[in-house]
Amino acid sequence: MSKLGIRMQRLTKGLVRRAQYSGPLARFTTDRERYVHVGIGEVGGWLAHDVVFPLTDLADAQKGLGVTGGAAEIGVHHGQLFILLALYLAQDERAVAIDLFEQQSENVDGSGKGDREILEENMAAAGVDRNRVELITSNSVDITAGQILASLGAPPRLFSVDGGHTPELTVNDLQLAHATVAEGGIVILDDAFSPMWPGVIQGLLTYLDQPDCLKPFALLGNKTLLTHDAFCQPYRDVIAPFAQHLHHRQDNVFGHPVTILRA
Numbered sequence: 001m002s003k004l005g006i007r008m009q010r011l012t013k014g015l016v017r018r019a020q021y022s023g024p025l026a027r028f029t030t031d032r033e034r035y036v037h038v039g040i041g042e043v044g045g046w047l048a049h050d051v052v053f054p055l056t057d058l059a060d061a062q063k064g065l066g067v068t069g070g071a072a073e074i075g076v077h078h079g080q081l082f083i084l085l086a087l088y089l090a091q092d093e094r095a096v097a098i099d100l101f102e103q104q105s106e107n108v109d110g111s112g113k114g115d116r117e118i119l120e121e122n123m124a125a126a127g128v129d130r131n132r133v134e135l136i137t138s139n140s141v142d143i144t145a146g147q148i149l150a151s152l153g154a155p156p157r158l159f160s161v162d163g164g165h166t167p168e169l170t171v172n173d174l175q176l177a178h179a180t181v182a183e184g185g186i187v188i189l190d191d192a193f194s195p196m197w198p199g200v201i202q203g204l205l206t207y208l209d210q211p212d213c214l215k216p217f218a219l220l221g222n223k224t225l226l227t228h229d230a231f232c233q234p235y236r237d238v239i240a241p242f243a244q245h246l247h248h249r250q251d252n253v254f255g256h257p258v259t260i261l262r263a
């Protein structure tokens with residue numbers, strides 16, 4: 001299909017989506033509700049649904065735990081998770097998305113394919129406040145902690161690591177996340193236990209060898225969540241009620257107690 005054809009198809013989908021919102025789905029009154037119940041399924045990506053509600057409960061609980069700041073993601077693709085994070089921010093918090101976008105020749109392991117145009121359309125359809133979002137086209141190895149902090153104006157409380165899935169890029173991106181997150185910030189690492197991407201677990205193990213590393217506290221679907229020691233148990237308490245709805249186990253990941261939830 002031609003590029004114009006693809007754009008027309010997306011435009012039609014967007015119109016249908018807006019029409020649905022004003023029809024029976026109008027019962028969802030906020031952008032957040034519409035996105036988690038409808039919009040998220042219409043954005044291309046791999047986010048498993050078992051991740052969404054425990055993650056949004058964690059994001060909501062952060063304020064009560066005194067954890068504030070914006071959101072950052074390395075590896076955005078079409079924005080499926082980024083939009084979710086952006087919609088769960090407070091009015092005074094910002095989000096930054098870092099991706100190779102049009103520099104796909106540097107995508108060494110072919111993990112996803114960021115597209116700025118599709119991302120912009122998806123953010124607009126979901127009601128993301130574009131004034132509080134910065135998109136940075138870059139290889140994550142060329143990004144500094146200072147750039148992320150300058151973009152957000154504060155250390156992020158949510159940081160998704162989902163760029164290149166090689167060991168080296170995983171370590172690089174985890175270190176960037178570590179260097180920038182707020183005290184009690186949550187790092188969301190993709191695919192650490194996926195047999196398709198063995199580089200990620202290798203990178204995670206290298207990162208966890210550092211004495212002051214963040215600790216894993218939960219496995220939500222394909223996401224491994226890490227934070228500072230003092231916040232691991234409070235966050236596990238936040239997601240404990242999901243044990244009633246999802247498959248769950250309590251176990252250890254490399255010596256750290258974790259809550260495992262899976263649909």
Ligand SMILES: C[S@@+](CC[C@H](N)C(=O)[O-])C[C@H]1O[C@@H](n2cnc3c(N)ncnc32)[C@H](O)[C@@H]1O
Pocket residue numbers: 044045046047074075076077078079080081082098099100101106107108111112113114115138139140141162163164165169
């Ligand atoms: C698996 S996809 C991300 C999926 C996304 N988090 C979502 O919610 O749908 C991986 C993304 O990482 C980007 N990427 C790959 N290598 C990268 C690198 N070295 N630096 C920055 N982005 C990279 C790709 O362009 C792609 O968009």
